[in-house]
Amino acid sequence: MKLEIKNVSYRYTSKGRQILKDFSLSMENTERVGLTAPSGYGKTTLCQLLSGYLKPNQGEILLDGRPLDSYQGYCPVQMVWQQPEFAVNPRLPLGEAIKEGDEIEERVIRGLGIEPDWFGRFPTELSGGELQRFSLARALGKRTRFLIADEISTMLDLITQSQIWHFLVEEVEKRQIGLIAVSHNPELIDRVCTRKIDLRLLDEKNR
Amino acid sequence: MSGKKGNTSDSRKNRSDEQTMRDVQREDAPVLKIEHMSISFTQYDRGMHQTSLPVIRDLDVEVHGGEMVAVVGSSGSGKSLLAHGVMGVLPYNADMGGRITYCGEELAKERIKKLRGREIVLVPQSIAYLNPLMKIGPQIRRGSKATEARKKLRGIFRRYELDAGVEELYPFELSGGMNRRVLISTALMEEPKLVIADEPTPGLDLAVAKRAMAHFRELADMGAGVLVITHDLELALEVADRIAVFYAGTTVEEASVQDFEHEETLRHPYTKALWRAMPRHGFQYIEGTQPYVKNLPTGCSFAPRCPHCGAECAGEIDYRIVRGGKVRCIRAE
Ligand SMILES: Nc1ncnc2c1ncn2[C@@H]1O[C@H](COP(=O)(O)OP(=O)(O)OP(=O)(O)O)[C@@H](O)[C@H]1O
Numbered sequence: 001m002k003l004e005i006k007n008v009s010y011r012y013t014s015k016g017r018q019i020l021k022d023f024s025l026s027m028e029n030t031e032r033v034g035l036t037a038p039s040g041y042g043k044t045t046l047c048q049l050l051s052g053y054l055k056p057n058q059g060e061i062l063l064d065g066r067p068l069d070s071y072q073g074y075c076p077v078q079m080v081w082q083q084p085e086f087a088v089n090p091r092l093p094l095g096e097a098i099k100e101g102d103e104i105e106e107r108v109i110r111g112l113g114i115e116p117d118w119f120g121r122f123p124t125e126l127s128g129g130e131l132q133r134f135s136l137a138r139a140l141g142k143r144t145r146f147l148i149a150d151e152i153s154t155m156l157d158l159i160t161q162s163q164i165w166h167f168l169v170e171e172v173e174k175r176q177i178g179l180i181a182v183s184h185n186p187e188l189i190d191r192v193c194t195r196k197i198d199l200r201l202l203d204e205k206n207r
Numbered sequence: 208m209s210g211k212k213g214n215t216s217d218s219r220k221n222r223s224d225e226q227t228m229r230d231v232q233r234e235d236a237p238v239l240k241i242e243h244m245s246i247s248f249t250q251y252d253r254g255m256h257q258t259s260l261p262v263i264r265d266l267d268v269e270v271h272g273g274e275m276v277a278v279v280g281s282s283g284s285g286k287s288l289l290a291h292g293v294m295g296v297l298p299y300n301a302d303m304g305g306r307i308t309y310c311g312e313e314l315a316k317e318r319i320k321k322l323r324g325r326e327i328v329l330v331p332q333s334i335a336y337l338n339p340l341m342k343i344g345p346q347i348r349r350g351s352k353a354t355e356a357r358k359k360l361r362g363i364f365r366r367y368e369l370d371a372g373v374e375e376l377y378p379f380e381l382s383g384g385m386n387r388r389v390l391i392s393t394a395l396m397e398e399p400k401l402v403i404a405d406e407p408t409p410g411l412d413l414a415v416a417k418r419a420m421a422h423f424r425e426l427a428d429m430g431a432g433v434l435v436i437t438h439d440l441e442l443a444l445e446v447a448d449r450i451a452v453f454y455a456g457t458t459v460e461e462a463s464v465q466d467f468e469h470e471e472t473l474r475h476p477y478t479k480a481l482w483r484a485m486p487r488h489g490f491q492y493i494e495g496t497q498p499y500v501k502n503l504p505t506g507c508s509f510a511p512r513c514p515h516c517g518a519e520c521a522g523e524i525d526y527r528i529v530r531g532g533k534v535r536c537i538r539a540e
């Protein structure tokens with residue numbers, strides 16, 4: 001299965017900076033793509049476009065040849081945000097929030113070191129790294145075909161980081177989920193990904 | 208140390224002239240001293256049943272003027288709560304025990320209220336602390352329209368590659384990394400004596416992250432006490448003087464930066480595991496997770512994951528001095 005972004009242009013407001021211009025990229029669900037670019041370059045915007053949170057001004061996003069917004073209900077492209085506190089409803093206990101995911105399996109809960117007790121708590125009652133692991137679990141629902149991970153491990157200690165990436169690589173390989181990992185850490189990308197993309201270089205080529 | 212040393216590490220090495228001055232200050236009381244801190248949460252389970260979650264237990268940390276201490280440790284080990292405890296901003300259902308002294312005097316509720324945001328500043332972990340309804344400029348200057356404040360802010364922004372136009376924007380109009388730099392700028396507007404930065408650098412590229420750390424280092428060199436909570440051990444080792452290592456709600460080791468050059472000079476098995484997980488030492492991990500507060504083992508809380516664990520480890524574990532550092536492990540020597 002392919003995830004394609006075709007000739008997409010995007011700016012937030014009509015006078016705003018052109019963040020993407022005639023941008024194209026395509027990946028398979030068997031790939032793990034590492035994305036790098038400087039802070040503020042537009043990595044998060046690209047992630048949001050790919051996962052249907054934003055609509056392109058021009059161009060299209062196709063999943064398996066079909067426009068992404070034609071998929072009803074659960075979106076098969078799931079994004080995990082750099083700031084988990086913005087991705088969860090502050091008034092919803094985690095036991096409710098997890099239902100927004102798609103039948104999250106016990107194996108995923110355990111693999112990410114999530115304590116059953118957390119489900120009775122509100123998001124502010126977890127640490128930054130705990131909430132990040134929760135959001136990751138929620139994105140790994142049954143129908144997820146692509147996972148977009150925007151700097152998901154900077155909030156974790158090195159041991160947990162290493163564990164989480166080990167788990168994630170195994171999980172996406174087994175379930176044939178395509179992974180896009182945004183990171184400032186070149187060593188991490190080398191270890192995790194099957195392909196590397198520097199947005200600046202790609203931009204030049206696209207122009 | 209790594210080959211990509213920036214000027215941040217040089218700034219630590221070149222401080223020898225300031226050393227004397229700093230040593231004089233050191234004879235005075237530490238800027239921050241935390242003794243036997245404990246924090247627990249009251250939780251109401253189904254019905255009226257009440258449980259207490261002792262998330263921080265018997266925690267000690269000390270920061271002197273002129274010193275930069277980095278706190279590293281496992282996810283959920285209590286680093287942010289320590290910061291919130293000092294700042295007096297814990298939630299209502301939290302109970303704090305132990306003793307916090309600031310410049311030799313107890314830091315009581317009334318006192319921290321007066322010093323917060325002035326002499327004592329916090330760079331919070333979450334950018335959700337920014338006011339979403341207030342433009343960046345007025346927010347950082349805290350309403351001040353003085354030309355002095357404006358000029359200072361311009362200078363800080365230039366340093367962090369934020370252009371002046373950002374002052375007119377709202378937090379939602381900025382990228383995560385830009386908001387992060389705004390949070391750092393907020394703390395740097397004051398002339399603090401104590402800075403607590405809770406993960407100031409995630410999502411920033413290496414150059415900007417280094418610049419932020421160098422900036423905190425400068426504040427320390429000017430005499431402030433700086434406590435930086437971070438997961439970026441590599442970066443911490445380039446700028447800090449000492450490292451405090453947290454695990455499951457307490458300090459398991461305090462070591463100098465030099466101790467991290469080799470695994471053997473470290474003291475606690477958790478610190479050693481963390482060392483081996485550094486990218487340049489192979490990104491290795493150990494199985495298992497930090498024990499949940501409700502299932503804490505008696506004695507050493509790292510025991511279930513420790514390769515050297517024995518029956519004695521279930522007994523009382525003292526926090527003691529070993530080779531000039533401190534460690535909470537009976538086997539360290
Ligand atoms: N309001 C609360 N009620 C119950 N438990 C809480 C509450 N707030 C925090 N905790 C728990 O206290 C522990 C310490 O939290 P803290 O935020 O200090 O961790 P941390 O060391 O900063 O972790 P991270 O590196 O992930 O940010 C965590 O296990 C967390 O789940």
Ligand SMILES: [Mg+2]
Pocket residue numbers: 127128129286287288332405
């Ligand atoms: Mg924290």
